[in-house]
Amino acid sequence: MTDVDDPFVPGLRDLASEKLVRELVTPEGVALRFKLAGAGERAAAFVLDAILQIVLVAAIAIALSTAAGSGASWLRAVITVVSFLVVNFYFAFFEIRWQGQTPGKRRIGIRVIDARGGQLEASSVLARNLIRELEIWTPVRFLILNRLLWPGAPQWAMLVAVAWTLVFLLMPLFNKDKLRVGDLIAGTRVVIQPKVVLLPDLTDGSEAPEIGPVAPRGAAFEFSDAQLAIYGIYELQVLEGVLRQNASDLGYWEAVRTVSEKIRTKLDYAEVVRDDERFLKEFYAALRAHLEKQMLFGQRRVDKHAAKK
Amino acid sequence: MTGAGAAIRSVEFRREREASWRELEELVRLVDAKGLRRLTAEQLARLPHLYRATLSSLSVARSISLDRALVLYLESLVGRAYFVVYGTRQHVGRQLADFFTWRWPASVRAARWHILFAIAITVAGVAMAYSLTRNNSDYYYTFAGDMAQGRTPASSTTELHDGLYHSESTSEMLGTFAADLFSHNARIGILAFALGFVAGLPTLLLLFYNGLTLGAFAALYASRGLGWDLWGWLLPHGVTELTAVILCGAGGFLLAHGLVFPGAKPRLDALRDRGRHAAMLVVGAVIMLFVAGLIEGIFRQLVTDIHVRYAVAASTAVLWLAYFGLCGRARERLERGNA
Numbered sequence: 001m002t003d004v005d006d007p008f009v010p011g012l013r014d015l016a017s018e019k020l021v022r023e024l025v026t027p028e029g030v031a032l033r034f035k036l037a038g039a040g041e042r043a044a045a046f047v048l049d050a051i052l053q054i055v056l057v058a059a060i061a062i063a064l065s066t067a068a069g070s071g072a073s074w075l076r077a078v079i080t081v082v083s084f085l086v087v088n089f090y091f092a093f094f095e096i097r098w099q100g101q102t103p104g105k106r107r108i109g110i111r112v113i114d115a116r117g118g119q120l121e122a123s124s125v126l127a128r129n130l131i132r133e134l135e136i137w138t139p140v141r142f143l144i145l146n147r148l149l150w151p152g153a154p155q156w157a158m159l160v161a162v163a164w165t166l167v168f169l170l171m172p173l174f175n176k177d178k179l180r181v182g183d184l185i186a187g188t189r190v191v192i193q194p195k196v197v198l199l200p201d202l203t204d205g206s207e208a209p210e211i212g213p214v215a216p217r218g219a220a221f222e223f224s225d226a227q228l229a230i231y232g233i234y235e236l237q238v239l240e241g242v243l244r245q246n247a248s249d250l251g252y253w254e255a256v257r258t259v260s261e262k263i264r265t266k267l268d269y270a271e272v273v274r275d276d277e278r279f280l281k282e283f284y285a286a287l288r289a290h291l292e293k294q295m296l297f298g299q300r301r302v303d304k305h306a307a308k309k
Numbered sequence: 310m311t312g313a314g315a316a317i318r319s320v321e322f323r324r325e326r327e328a329s330w331r332e333l334e335e336l337v338r339l340v341d342a343k344g345l346r347r348l349t350a351e352q353l354a355r356l357p358h359l360y361r362a363t364l365s366s367l368s369v370a371r372s373i374s375l376d377r378a379l380v381l382y383l384e385s386l387v388g389r390a391y392f393v394v395y396g397t398r399q400h401v402g403r404q405l406a407d408f409f410t411w412r413w414p415a416s417v418r419a420a421r422w423h424i425l426f427a428i429a430i431t432v433a434g435v436a437m438a439y440s441l442t443r444n445n446s447d448y449y450y451t452f453a454g455d456m457a458q459g460r461t462p463a464s465s466t467t468e469l470h471d472g473l474y475h476s477e478s479t480s481e482m483l484g485t486f487a488a489d490l491f492s493h494n495a496r497i498g499i500l501a502f503a504l505g506f507v508a509g510l511p512t513l514l515l516l517f518y519n520g521l522t523l524g525a526f527a528a529l530y531a532s533r534g535l536g537w538d539l540w541g542w543l544l545p546h547g548v549t550e551l552t553a554v555i556l557c558g559a560g561g562f563l564l565a566h567g568l569v570f571p572g573a574k575p576r577l578d579a580l581r582d583r584g585r586h587a588a589m590l591v592v593g594a595v596i597m598l599f600v601a602g603l604i605e606g607i608f609r610q611l612v613t614d615i616h617v618r619y620a621v622a623a624s625t626a627v628l629w630l631a632y633f634g635l636c637g638r639a640r641e642r643l644e645r646g647n648a
Contacts, residue, residue, distance in 0.1 A: 027395070030364050032388050077484035081599075084492035088499065088595075096404075098344075099396025111392060115581075119395050122404055124581075127588035133496065134503030181506055184577070185564060185584030193392075194385030196334055198327075199378040201320055237377045244378065288375050289317045295373060296318070 022177070022189065024117040032117075034191035036178050037110040042190055048104030053090050057083045087137060091129040096122050109193045116187065128182030135181055139165035202243055203285035220275075221282045227267045228290040234303035236291060239284050243277075256280060319374035326366050330386060333359040337389045345393070360390045408589075411637025411644075416589040418633065418641075420559050423566065427516055427558035431551070434520020435527065442528035452525035460526075466533040473535070473542040474613045487606020494550060495598045498557035502564065502591045509565025516558045541615040544622035546605035552629055553597035560587035560594070 020036045061079050068075055094102040100112035100120050112128070114120045139161050172178045183189060242259055245252050260276035263269070263283060273279045294301060336356055339348065348356070367383040374380060417424070441448045446462040453461075460472055497515070504511035530539035567583030568576070604621070612618060 026364065026387075026391060028361065028364055030368055030387070032391060033384060034388060074484045077488035080485070080488035080492050084495060088495070096401065099392055113392065114395070117395075121585065123585040123588050126592055127584045130499055130588055130591055131503050131506065133499040134506065137496075138500055138503075185506065185567075185580050186588075187577070187581030187585070194388045196337070196382065196385045196389055198330070198334075198382045201323060201376055201379065203317055203320055203376075233375055236375055240377050285317065288319075291375055292317060292319055292373060295375070 019176075020178075022191075024113070024115070026117050034113065034189075034194070037108075037190040037192050039172050039178060041108050041110050041192070042172065042178070042180075045102070045104035045108040045110060048107055049091065049102050052103055053086055056090070057086050060086075088130070088133065091132065092126050095120075095125040095129070100125075105190075110190055111193050112188050112190055114187065115183075115189045120188070124186040124188055128186035128188050131180075131182040131185060135168040136165075139168070199244060202240060202281060203288060221271070221273075221279055221286075223267070223283065223286045225290075227269070228287055230266060230304060231287060232301040232303040232306050233291060236284070236287050239280065239287075243280060243284060253277075319370070319376055319379065322366075322369065322373065323376075323379060326362075329359055329362055330366065330383070333363050333390055334386055337386070337393055340393045341389070356390075357394060360387070360394050363387055363390065408593075411640040413589055413593040414633050414636040415638075415641040416586055417556065417593070420556075420563060420586065420590060423559040423562040424555060426562055427555045430513055430516045430558070431520040431523075431555065434517040435524035436520075438521040438524025439528045439531075442525045443532060446529070446532065449525050449529055452521040453529075460529070462529060466535070469530060469533055469535055470538065473538050484606065486610075487602045490605055491599050491602030494554070494602065495595045498554055498594050498598060499591060501554070501557040502560035502587055505561030505564030505587065506568065508569055509562050512558055512561030512565065516554070519554060538615065541618040541622070542609065545609055545612075545618050545625065546601045548622050548625045549597050549604065549629065550601035553594040553601060556590045556594040556597070560590040563587040563590070 020038070021033050022036055023031050023033050025031050057079075060082050064075060064078060091102055095112055098106065101110075105111055112120060112125070114124065168181060172180050177183075177189065179189070239259065242255055245255065247253075256276050260273065260280050263280070264273065291301060332355070336348065336352055336359065339352075340356075345353070363383065364387050367380070367387050370376075370380050370383050438448070438452045442452065449462050460469060464472075501512050501515045504515065526543075527536065527539065530536055563583040564580070564587050567579040567581075571579035574582070604625075608621070609618075612621075
C-alpha cells in the first residue's frame with residue numbers, strides 16, 4: 001500500500017524532491033501543493049500522444065478509403081483536412097474535454113492546471129497547444145522536407161533547424177518550473193496527478209493490520225510530561241515514517257529496534273521493553289496527543305532543537 | 310477504544326469526517342474513469358458540496374493534526390477534486406456558442422491596434438513590390454518566386470487572362486485543391502502567431518513577404534491592363550483569407566507585445582493574458598481560412614463572371630466587418646462589468 005516513490009505518501013523520500021513542489025491557492029483561499037511533472041514524464045506522454053495521432057490519421061484514412069473506394073475524388077480532400085485537424089487540435093480537444101488531460105497524459109498520470117489556481121480556460125488550452133506548431137511540427141517538417149522544399153540546402157540551414165528544434169524541445173529542462181513555451185504563454189503548469197491513499201491512523205489499533213504478537217489492549221507504557229517535551233513535530237513525523245514502512249520490508253524490524261533503543265536512551269526510560277514496535281506505537285500516540293494539545297494553545301514545536309515554552 | 314487514541318483530537322476528527330472524504334474520493338474516481346457526464350444529477354450536486362467540506366477538513370487538519378499521512382491524503386484528495394471542480398468547463402456546445410456570439414468578435418475588437426499594425430505591414434509590402442515591379446518586371450521573380458506557377462512576365466497577356474477565367478482543374482479535383490489550400494494557409498497562419506514568441510520579428514517578415522507576393526502579382530497584371538480582372542479573381546476568397554492572415558499576424562504581435570513590452574504587469578502575466586487573447590484570434594482565423602479555402606477551391610473555379618465575383622467579394626467584406634464590428638457588444642459590456 002505504501003508506495004515509497006509516491007511523493008505524497010509519507011516517508012522520507014518526498015522531502016528530497018521538495019524543489020518540484022509548487023503551491024497554488026484555490027479560489028476558496030486554501031493553499032494546495034502539487035508536484036510538477038518532470039521532463040521524462042512529459043516526454044513519455046507526448047510520445048504516446050504522437051503515436052496515437054499517427055494511428056488516428058492512419059485509421060481514418062484506411063476507414064474512409066475502404067468505405068469509399070480509393071478512387072473517390074473527395075477522399076484526399078477529407079484526409080488532408082482531418083490530418084490537419086488531428087495534428088493541430090488533438091491536444092486542445094482532449095485537454096478541454098478531459099479537464100487538462102490527453103490520453104497520453106492520463107496514462108502517465110499528469111495533467112494541465114492553471115498556474116494561478118483558477119479555472120482552466122479553453123483559451124489557455126488552445127494557446128498552449130497552438131504553439132506546438134512552432135515548437136515541434138515546423139522544425140520536424142523542415143527537417144524531413146528540407147531536401148524537397150529547398151533542394152541543395154546548405155549545411156547551415158540544417159543546423160539552424162536542428163538548433164531551433166532543440167531550443168524549444170529542451171526548454172522545459174532549463175527553467176525551474178519545467179515550462180515549455182506553450183505553458184509560458186498560456187499560464188499553465190503540468191503537474192503530477194496525486195495518488196489518493198488514506199492510510200490507517202497509527203494510534204488507532206482497531207484499523208491497523210496487526211503484525212507480530214498481538215499485544216493486550218490498553219496502554220502498557222507511560223510517559224511523563226518531561227519525557228514528552230523532548231521531541232518536536234519533525235521527530236514525530238520521522239517516527240511516523242518508520243512505523244509506516246511495510247513490516248515485511250527487510251530493514252523494518254531492525255529500524256524499529258534501533259529507533260526504540262535511541263528513544264529510550266534519550267528519554268532515560270527505565271522499564272524493560274520487550275516489544276519495541278508496541279513501545280514505539282504508544283510513544284508515537286502519546287507524543288502526538290501531547291504535541292497536538294500544545295498546538296491548541298498555539299505552540300507549535302517544530303523539532304527537538306526548538307526552545308521549550 | 311482505550312489508550313491514547315481516544316484522547317487525540319485529530320483521531321476523533323478523522324472519525325467524524327472520514328465518511329464524507331470517502332464519498333468524495335469515490336465521486337472523483339468515477340469522474341476520472343468515466344467523465345463528469347456519467348454522474349447522476351444528485352451526485353453532481355453533491356460534488357461541490359463535498360469538495361468544499363473536504364477543503365475545510367484540510368484546513369482543520371493542517372492546524373490540529375500531526376498525522377502526516379492524513380494531511381497528505383486530504384491534500385491529494387482535494388487536489389484531485391480540485392481538478393474536477395476547476396477543470397475546463399464541460400459544455401463544449403456552450404463554449405462554441407460563446408466563442409462565436411461574442412468572445413471572438415470581442416477579441417478582434419480588443420486587438421484593433423495590433424490588427425492595424427499587421428495591415429500596415431502588409432500594405433507596405435504590397436506597395437513596395439508593386440512600385441518596384443511596375444518599374445522593372447525582373448523584380449517579379451524575386452517577390453513572387455515559387456507562387457508564380459507559370460504566371461510570369463514571360464507569359465503572354467492572353468495566357469494570363471485565361472489563367473484568371475479558365476478553370477484549370479476538373480470539378481472532381483476542386484475539393485482536394487480547397488483542402489490543400491486550407492491546411493497550407495492555416496499552418497502558415499498558426500506559425501505567424503507562434504513566431505510572435507520570437508519577439509514578433511519573423512511574424513513581421515511573414516506578413517511583409519505575403520504583401521510582397523501580392524504586390525508583385527498586382528503589378529504584373531496591371532501592366533497588362535488586367536488589374537480589374539485579377540482583383541475579381543483574388544478578392545472573393547481573398548477578403549476572408551487576407552483578413553485571417555492579418556488576424557494571425559496580429560496574434561503574433563500580441564504575443565510579442567506581452568513579451569517585449571509587458572507594461573505594468575509582470576512579464577509572465579502579460580504574456581499569459583496576451584497569449585490567451587491571441588489564441589482566440591488564431592482559432593477564429595483558422596475557421597476563416599477554411600471558409601476561404603472553400604471559396605477559393607470551389608466557387609472561384611465555377612464562377613467566371615466578374616460581376617458575380619465582385620459581388621461575392623463585397624458581400625464577404627460587409628459580412629465580416631459587420632460581424633467583427635457589431636456582434637456581441639452587449640454581452641462584452643456585461644462580462645466586463647462582471648469581471
